[in-house]
Structures are given as structure tokens and as C-alpha cells.
Amino acid sequence: xxxxxxxxxxxxxxxxxxxxxxxxxxxxxxxxxxxxxxxxxxxxxxxxxxxxxxxxxxxxxxxxxxxxxxxxxxxxxxxxxxxxxxxxxxxxxxxxxxxxxxxxxxxxxxxxxxxxxxxxxxxxxxxxxxxxxxxxxxxxxxxxxxxxxxxxxxxxxxxxxxxxxxxxxxxxxxxxxxxxxxxxxxxxxxxxxxxxxxxxxxxxxxxxxxxxxxxxxxxxxxxxxxxxxxxxxxxxxxxxxxxxxxxxxxxxxxxxxxxxxxxxxxxxxxxxxxxxxxxxxxxxxxxxxxxxxxxxxxxxxxxxxxxxxxxxxxxxxxxxxxxxxxxxxxxxxxxxxxxxxxxxxxxxxxxxxxxxxxxxxxxxxxxxxxxxxxxxxxxxxxxxxxxxxxxxxxxxx
Ligand code: AMP
Numbered sequence: 449x450x451x452x453x454x455x456x457x458x459x460x461x462x463x464x465x466x467x468x469x470x471x472x473x474x475x476x477x478x479x480x481x482x483x484x485x486x487x488x489x490x491x492x493x494x495x496x497x498x499x500x501x502x503x504x505x506x507x508x509x510x511x512x513x514x515x516x517x518x519x520x521x522x523x524x525x526x527x528x529x530x531x532x533x534x535x536x537x538x539x540x541x542x543x544x545x546x547x548x549x550x551x552x553x554x555x556x557x558x559x560x561x562x563x564x565x566x567x568x569x570x571x572x573x574x575x576x577x578x579x580x581x582x583x584x585x586x587x588x589x590x591x592x593x594x595x596x597x598x599x600x601x602x603x604x605x606x607x608x609x610x611x612x613x614x615x616x617x618x619x620x621x622x623x624x625x626x627x628x629x630x631x632x633x634x635x636x637x638x639x640x641x642x643x644x645x646x647x648x649x650x651x652x653x654x655x656x657x658x659x660x661x662x663x664x665x666x667x668x669x670x671x672x673x674x675x676x677x678x679x680x681x682x683x684x685x686x687x688x689x690x691x692x693x694x695x696x697x698x699x700x701x702x703x704x705x706x707x708x709x710x711x712x713x714x715x716x717x718x719x720x721x722x723x724x725x726x727x728x729x730x731x732x733x734x735x736x737x738x739x740x741x742x743x744x745x746x747x748x749x750x751x752x753x754x755x756x757x758x759x760x761x762x763x764x765x766x767x768x769x770x771x772x773x774x775x776x777x778x779x780x781x782x783x784x785x786x787x788x789x790x791x792x793x794x795x796x797x798x799x800x801x802x803x804x805x806x807x808x809x810x811x812x813x814x815x816x817x818x819x820x821x822x823x824x825x826x827x828x829x830x831x832x833x834x835x836x837x838x839x840x841x842x843x844x845x
Contacts, residue, residue, distance in 0.1 A: 449845060450474070450532050451837045452519075454512075455539040456578025458570065459483055461511045465519055465526060465533070466837040474526040475519060476833075479511040487511075491518040499524045508574075508581040516585055536582050536591045537840030539630070539832065540575045542568035543595030545621060550598065550839040553579060553591040561593065567621070567678070592840040599629030602670035610678075624682075626674035628656040628777075632664040634835045635776045635813075635828040642813050643772065643824060651767045653760055656830065657786070658777030659687040659730065663756070665763035673766055675759050681716055684759065685752045687730035690720035692755070722748045732779045732786065753789040760790070764797050770823050773799065776830040787816070791825060798822025 449469075455462040464476040477491040487505035492498045499518065505511050516530050527533065537550075544564045551557055558579065565572050575593075582591055600608075608624040609617065616622040632654045639654075640647035648669035655663050661684040664674040675683030675691075685691040693716075702712050723730040726748035728738060735752075738745040764770040775787055784807050791801040800821035805814070810827075817825035 449534045449841055450527065451840045451844075452515075452533050452536045453539070453833045453836045453840070454536060454578050454582065455833075456508060456574050456581075458574040461508060461515070461578060463515050464833045464837070466834070468837065468841045471834060471837070473833075477515070477518065479505060479514060482506075482508060482511050489514050489518065491515075491524055493518075493524055493526045496524060496526075508577040509584050512578070512581040512585045530586060533586060533589060535840050535844040536586065536589055537836040538575055538578055538582075538591065538593050539596070539836055540593045541571035541596045541627065542625065543593075543597045543601075544625070545601070545623075547593075547595045547598055548601040550592055550594040550836075550843060552843050553593055557593065567625075590844045592836075592843050594630060594836040594839050596627045596629050597625040599633040600624075600626030600664070600671040600674050603673060607673040622678055624674070624677045626662065626664070626671065627676045627680045628660070628662045628664075629671070630832040630835050631656045631776060631830040632662075632666070632671065632674070634832060635774050635830055636664075636666050636669075638813050638828050639772055639774045639826050642815070642826065642828075650771045651764075651769045652772040652774065653763050653770060654774045654776065655756065655760075655780050655790075656777045657684070657756070657775065657780040660689065661686050661756075661777070661779070663759045663763065665767055667767050673763060685725075685755050686721045687732075688718050688721045688723045690716045690724075722752060725751055732783055736783060736785050749786075749789070753786065756790050757794065760794065760797070770797055770799075772824045772826065774826045774828050776828050781827055781829050787825075787827070791817075799825060801825055 451466045451468055453464045459482045460478060460480045462478045465474045467474055473494055475493040479487060479489050481487045482505050486502050489501040505514060519525055519527055520529055542564050544567055546560050561572055561576055579591060636647055636652055636654050640650060652666040653663055660680055662674055662676040665672045681689050683691050698712055722735055726735055726745045728745055729735060735745045735749050739749050779786055787806055791799050800818045802816055802818045805816040811829055813828040815824055815826050
């Protein structure tokens, strides 16, 4: 069975085609600047040369049609016809409290996703455009939706409720949902397999640190707590997001600076984090490259690391112990210096990093702690697309 995985954003659409016989990727790519004058399609067929095409793509329906054209193209294609695409899996950011697992798309599922637009106004409407675009292009192909929030639906009330009037939860479902669930689920599963242990027997913290970042405490094989909240703004300091702050700052700043709701939202989501503190960049590479002779970049790095450490400490306390800590995503997988800084001073928890193993580059999941370390520290490259392809395959087959 061949499964096409789609991650549709408001002006972009990423895709990967999997052959589920051996879970191999046949092609991947992206369409960028959808709806703008010169859209860019980048198609990477495995074993063939990359193709980049610039042309007008005004909507998601045309974008999906271009993706299919590329996949079946005589020269750049990887399948003979679109009849070879057996199923499509979509990444959906917000599944609310309704979706605790991945599901096959039906009319009822679509209306639930539409009802969730208000919880993820930047993401869910774009995902829905992706679903509709596939329906138009591949009318009889089953579609599956895989939610970033689903893995965290096991959190207990003590983790997911906020200490605010109950009516807000009852009326508007204001609660912690958590995100990056597909990634936390994938890397925790791989980590347990590499260690040859049952996931349910391990107290684990998975650190998904990329442009956005979240930590998850995994107990009894399930998400027990996670640092992102009702939206992806809560928790760690991120590339451009503030992460945790005193909520009273919001009305105070709105009043002093005469900001609208949209402006304050944009300030906290797009103009804060590493970018704001360093005044330089939201990209961790640029921060670590600059920090030896740039005090603000160093401060941004130190604040970022400090916040990761605080969450690790609090989750270890929440679980009354820690067996495994996993780094993943762009920063977690690649930044030797960040991993070292996070692990430094955590020997009281039983964390001892092996600096040589930490410095080694590899695309494989691996342990980077010393044999004596009571906590196994690991790097596990995430692969959200593969998990989406697996869920799609399992539901459709
Ligand atoms: P992601 O959101 O998981 O795609 O991660 C993207 C982020 O990973 C970028 O913003 C970079 O800051 C970061 N990144 C990628 N490679 C490196 C690296 N070698 N060192 C530090 N950060 C990196």
C-alpha cells in the first residue's frame, strides 16, 4: 500500500509518499507561497534529481493537483498513475477533547474539525483546505487525520486543568491540550525499543526542541504532562514565542502600549523568544554561532537552557523519578552545545552526559549518556510523517 502524507499550512503544503511494504519514502516535497504570485514547488523523488518549479498556484486544490502531477510524472515521478495512491494521511494540529486517536475522515469528522477552528485558527482551517483539496483530486481515496493533540489526551486533570473558573472549561473547553504529540509518541516508542525495554516501565521526558518546543513527561507509557498548553504559546522559550510568562503582563502591556488583541498575540507568538532576547535571530544556529562575543545572544541561550532545565526538574518531581530523557527535533537533534548545557548540573537526577557520544553526528537513534548515568540520555530523530503514514495504513488496510 502507498500512503501520501500531507501537512497543509495556510500558504504551504508539505508531502511525503510512503511505500508501506517497507516503510520507505518514495518522494517528498513542498509547495510554498500558495495564493501568492510565484508559488514554488520543490519535488524530491528518491534516487532521482530534485525538481524546482515556479508557477502560479492560487489555492490548495491546485497545489494537490501539482503534487499528484509530480508524483506520476514520466521523468520525475515515482508511481505510474494516481490509482497507486491508496490512502492519504493528514497532520492536524488540534483535535480538541474529541479526538483521542487518529480517525478515517467522514463528514462527521470534518464538521468536528471545523468546530475546532476557534482553538487553532492559524492551523486547522489550512488542514481542512488540504482535506478538501485531496477529495477534489482523489475522490475515492480514503483519508485519515492524525492529531498533534491526541497523544496528550491521557493527561490527568491535575495536569490539564487551569486554576480558573470552571465555567471556562465547561463553556469554552479552556484547558491544556499539548502539541507535538505525534513526535513525542514516536520518539518515546523508538527510545524504549532501542533500550529494549517496555515503554510502560520507564519514566521518560521527551524534549521536542525545534523552532517551537515542548517537553512531555511520559509515565506508564502515556503522556502525563506537557509544557504547551491550550495553544502552543505556553511552556519553553522558543524561536519567536515567549513561552511561560505572568498572565497579568498581557493586560498591563495592552494598556500601556495601546495594543489590540491581535497585536499582543502577534507580539507573544512572533516577536518574542530567542529573537526578542537576542535581538539577532530566532534560529538556534545563529545564536550559538554568535554567543561567544555577543552578550545578548549568550543571554538568550542561557535563558532558553534554564527554562528547559526547570521543566526537566519539575517533571522528574511530578513522576517521582526519571529513567530516560530524549532529545529530538531541529535543535534537540543537532545542537551539541545545547544538549551539553541542559545536562550540565543535572547529576543530582542521575544524568551524566558522555561528551564524546554527545558530539558524534548521526541520523540514528542513540544513547549519549555514560554507562554509569542512572538516567539514559538519548537523541532520537523524530519522524512525524512516518507515524502519520503508519496510522493511516493501520486504519485503512
Ligand atoms: P524544527 O522546528 O524541528 O524544524 O527545527 C528548526 C530549528 O532547528 C531551526 O530554527 C534551527 O534553529 C534549529 N537547528 C537546526 N540545525 C541546528 C544545529 N546544527 N544547531 C542548532 N540548531 C539547529
